[in-house]
Amino acid sequence: MRLSRILMALTVGLAIVAAPTAAGASQPQPPPGYVPQPPALTLNRTTIVIGESVVLTGTGFGPNETVDIDVSVAPLAASVPGQAPARRSDGSTVAMAAVAYAQPQPAPHHFTAQTNAAGRFTVTYRPTDVGHLTFTATGRESGRTASATLTVLPKKQPPHHLPVTGDSMSTPLKVGGGLVGAGAVLMLGSLVWRRRNRFGMGSTR
Amino acid sequence: MAESGVSRRGRRRLRRRTRTRIRRTLLAGLVVGSLLLAGAGWVGFRGWQARSHLLNAAGLARELSAQIVGGDTARAQRTLAALQEQAGAARDATGDPGWRLGQRSPYAGDDLGAVRQIAVAIDDLARRAFPTLLRADLATLVPKEGRLDVGRLRAVSPELTDVNAAVRETRTRLDAVPTANLVGQVRTALTELRAEIDRLAGLTGAADQGARVLPSLLGADGRRTYLLVSQNPAELRATGGMFGAYAVIRADGGRVEIVTQGSAVDLSQFDPPVATLPDETRRLYTDLPAIYPADVNLTPHFPTAAKLYREMVRLRTGTTVDGVLAVDPVALSYLLAATGPVTVPGGPRLAADTVVRTLLSDTYQTMGLKEQDAYYAAAAAAVFNAFLAAKVDQKAVLSAFDRSITERRILFWSARSEEQRILGASRVSGILPEQESTPTVGVFFNDGSGAKLGYYLSPTATLTVGDCQDDGRRELHLRLTLHSSAPTSGLTKSVLGAGKAGNPYIIRTLVYLFSPAGGAVLRARLDGAAAALGGGFERRRQVAVANVEVPPGATRTVDVDVLTGRNTAGTPELWLTPTATPWTTQIVPASSCNQ
Numbered sequence: 001m002r003l004s005r006i007l008m009a010l011t012v013g014l015a016i017v018a019a020p021t022a023a024g025a026s027q028p029q030p031p032p033g034y035v036p037q038p039p040a041l042t043l044n045r046t047t048i049v050i051g052e053s054v055v056l057t058g059t060g061f062g063p064n065e066t067v068d069i070d071v072s073v074a075p076l077a078a079s080v081p082g083q084a085p086a087r088r089s090d091g092s093t094v095a096m097a098a099v100a101y102a103q104p105q106p107a108p109h110h111f112t113a114q115t116n117a118a119g120r121f122t123v124t125y126r127p128t129d130v131g132h133l134t135f136t137a138t139g140r141e142s143g144r145t146a147s148a149t150l151t152v153l154p155k156k157q158p159p160h161h162l163p164v165t166g167d168s169m170s171t172p173l174k175v176g177g178g179l180v181g182a183g184a185v186l187m188l189g190s191l192v193w194r195r196r197n198r199f200g201m202g203s204t205r
Numbered sequence: 206m207a208e209s210g211v212s213r214r215g216r217r218r219l220r221r222r223t224r225t226r227i228r229r230t231l232l233a234g235l236v237v238g239s240l241l242l243a244g245a246g247w248v249g250f251r252g253w254q255a256r257s258h259l260l261n262a263a264g265l266a267r268e269l270s271a272q273i274v275g276g277d278t279a280r281a282q283r284t285l286a287a288l289q290e291q292a293g294a295a296r297d298a299t300g301d302p303g304w305r306l307g308q309r310s311p312y313a314g315d316d317l318g319a320v321r322q323i324a325v326a327i328d329d330l331a332r333r334a335f336p337t338l339l340r341a342d343l344a345t346l347v348p349k350e351g352r353l354d355v356g357r358l359r360a361v362s363p364e365l366t367d368v369n370a371a372v373r374e375t376r377t378r379l380d381a382v383p384t385a386n387l388v389g390q391v392r393t394a395l396t397e398l399r400a401e402i403d404r405l406a407g408l409t410g411a412a413d414q415g416a417r418v419l420p421s422l423l424g425a426d427g428r429r430t431y432l433l434v435s436q437n438p439a440e441l442r443a444t445g446g447m448f449g450a451y452a453v454i455r456a457d458g459g460r461v462e463i464v465t466q467g468s469a470v471d472l473s474q475f476d477p478p479v480a481t482l483p484d485e486t487r488r489l490y491t492d493l494p495a496i497y498p499a500d501v502n503l504t505p506h507f508p509t510a511a512k513l514y515r516e517m518v519r520l521r522t523g524t525t526v527d528g529v530l531a532v533d534p535v536a537l538s539y540l541l542a543a544t545g546p547v548t549v550p551g552g553p554r555l556a557a558d559t560v561v562r563t564l565l566s567d568t569y570q571t572m573g574l575k576e577q578d579a580y581y582a583a584a585a586a587a588v589f590n591a592f593l594a595a596k597v598d599q600k601a602v603l604s605a606f607d608r609s610i611t612e613r614r615i616l617f618w619s620a621r622s623e624e625q626r627i628l629g630a631s632r633v634s635g636i637l638p639e640q641e642s643t644p645t646v647g648v649f650f651n652d653g654s655g656a657k658l659g660y661y662l663s664p665t666a667t668l669t670v671g672d673c674q675d676d677g678r679r680e681l682h683l684r685l686t687l688h689s690s691a692p693t694s695g696l697t698k699s700v701l702g703a704g705k706a707g708n709p710y711i712i713r714t715l716v717y718l719f720s721p722a723g724g725a726v727l728r729a730r731l732d733g734a735a736a737a738l739g740g741g742f743e744r745r746r747q748v749a750v751a752n753v754e755v756p757p758g759a760t761r762t763v764d765v766d767v768l769t770g771r772n773t774a775g776t777p778e779l780w781l782t783p784t785a786t787p788w789t790t791q792i793v794p795a796s797s798c799n800q
Contacts, residue, residue: 034497034500034655035652035705036500036652038653045735046726046727046728132742146739149488149741153725
């Protein structure tokens with residue numbers, strides 16, 4: 001009775017407060033503008049390996065306007081992009097060294113894009129930084145801003161597949177031991193048998 | 206001839222010697238063999254004894270739990286005594302030197318060890334956990350007329366803490382028993398016992414947590430006020446649904462009552478926003494959560510939503526509450542299954558199997574705005590009375606709450622940090638953890654059509670464990686489908702709402718895909734083609750946002766690849782927005798990476 005009673009106590013408490021739920025489902029529409037919009041700046045992939053490129057697509061900007069795109073980089077360890085720059089003890093920030101992969105020019109951290117008549121733009125970007133890259137697009141006339149975050153992973157080690165070794169060698173060892181034992185017994189047996197046979201043959205002669 | 210005679214004699218002697226040797230070897234072999242046989246026989250005999258004791262114990266444990274739930278204390282005491290005897294005997298049978306020696310033998314050794322651990326676990330529970338659960342007489346704790354005896358609850362709290370600790374200890378020990386090489390029967394027994402103890406640990410954990418935090422929450426140390434909000438899954442939000450009506454409830458010395466009721470619409474909108482959101486949050490949700498009460502829970506992290514809503518209510522009404530409790534109509538349907546149907550004056554009666562439809566679909570279709578409000582108020586009062594008056598089936602109510610909490614349909618946030626700490630990362634707290642040992646993939650829905658079409662949406666998810674990476678991460682593949690059973694015509698304006706997707710019958714859902722903590726979302730495909738993904742970060746998880754628009758009768762499929770964080774193991778889990786039509790989910794595990 002006890003445990004259930006405690007839970008019962010818990011649950012009835014909740015039940016009491018749960019009752020007005022019925023009232024909850026009712027609501028007239030809230031003021032318009034509350035409906036969340038689909039993302040205005042999108043990527044074709046959210047994580048890439050350095051050396052690959054990503055396609056940025058912006059929608060809902062002004063027609064034929066210039067859109068400024070800023071890129072901020074945060075290290076992979078810090079998951080909050082653009083929030084935790086590395087600092088020295090004197091407070092100055094440490095520049096993140098870009099890792100270049102057969103790309104002499106580091107990728108720009110600021111560039112622009114031009115929208116079409118429908119307020120849409122597409123650009124391809126090939127990062128030279130490993131980390132979390134946050135793209136912030138701002139329309140020069142419309143003032144519309146949108147952002148998206150990309151994770152750039154370092155280049156993978158050449159793939160090598162570890163053999164599946166099993167979590168313990170005991171079973172193969174046991175089987176092997178058993179086989180060796182059985183083999184030894186058989187060999188001894190055959191030795192004895194052959195000896196007896198030979199002597200037996202000798203005695204008949 | 207002489208030579209041959211000598212050699213013949215020598216051969217004969219040799220033969221005799223060989224025979225003696227063979228005889229000795231055979232004798233020694235026989236002795237060793239019979240000793241081994243005797244040993245095996247003894248262990249086998251003890252094993253047979255242990256088996257029958259364990260079988261008896263298992264039967265008794267089942268009986269006991271039935272009697273505990275059924276409230277038959279006297280018989281439960283007798284059952285417990287018998288259970289202790291059987292469990293003790295099983296422990297003895299598996300504790301003698303022969304058995305210990307047997308545990309070191311090849312092949313059967315780990316089976317014997319596992320049986321021993323099973324016997325020990327059952328004995329420990331029978332001696333340390335069950336008696337306390339039976340002894341603490343909580344009969345007075347059953348609430349009468351909406352009042353709980355918080356003093357008594359507080360008194361039994363330390364005992365529950367002990368029981369919980371004992372159960373956890375047992376679970377840890379059992380988890381350490383390797384299952385890989387066990388024979389089928391022992392493995393099955395062990396797996397079943399583990400599952401049983403997991404359930405028990407869930408119960409004792411909840412009871413311990415509840416007993417520690419409930420007295421103060423229910424006003425044992427002074428009056429408390431809370432916001433009770435109902436989430437409306439007809440218009441989906443990450444934690445379940447748009448916050449609709451709210452009630453201010455007061456708890457004082459264990460008595461709970463409704464003070465006032467209000468609607469999210471009364472709160473209108475806030476300019477300037479009620480809070481400056483962190484950049485991370487704004488990138489994903491813009492400023493909407495701090496402007497509109499309908500958007501506070503665009504984030505799946507319930508404490509953020511609760512804090513914003515509390516502030517909004519404070520600004521409009523001047524009431525500062527001590528916490529926020531959120532529930533949804535599906536949870537109500539589970540409860541109605543326990544109480545039976547409730548008659549509502551001036552409208553359709555509420556029954557378990559129809560309440561979701563009644564509240565989330567029919568009412569919008571058949572009633573005007575004023576009628577809806579009157580009906581909902583009457584329904585609330587009727588359900589409230591039914592809970593206090595009806596003789597409810599405890600077992601059913603328990604399972605209803607258990608299910609509601611498991612499905613994250615009941616969420617609670619306390620404004621006091623010490624109480625939040627006790628609630629921890631339990632499901633009821635709705636905290637999206639920043640660290641995790643088992644990878645969790647989050648799939649959250651925010652309605653983007655501005656309509657009440659969520660009732661027609663049915664989601665499924667299949668999570669498949671994929672390849673191991675060199676750095677200890679692992680790839681996971683998620684297949685998500687969204688099906689709409691909406692009609693193509695005939696719905697009223699109050700259902701169709703803003704119709705942001707163009708055709709007002711198309712359900713536009715913004716799907717927020719959360720990577721495991723410290724992990725990454727790699728890519729996503731919508732019906733096989735690369736999806737345009739917005740996104741950012743929240744609480745150490747990469748988030749990708751896809752816009753999925755489902756026409757009536759159609760199904761759309763999203764395939765997502767994610768990476769786990771570095772130091773996680775075990776079968777991954779899904780964290781989902783609870784929907785009006787419950788999810789169909791499947792998780793396809795794989796063997797661990799270090800095997």
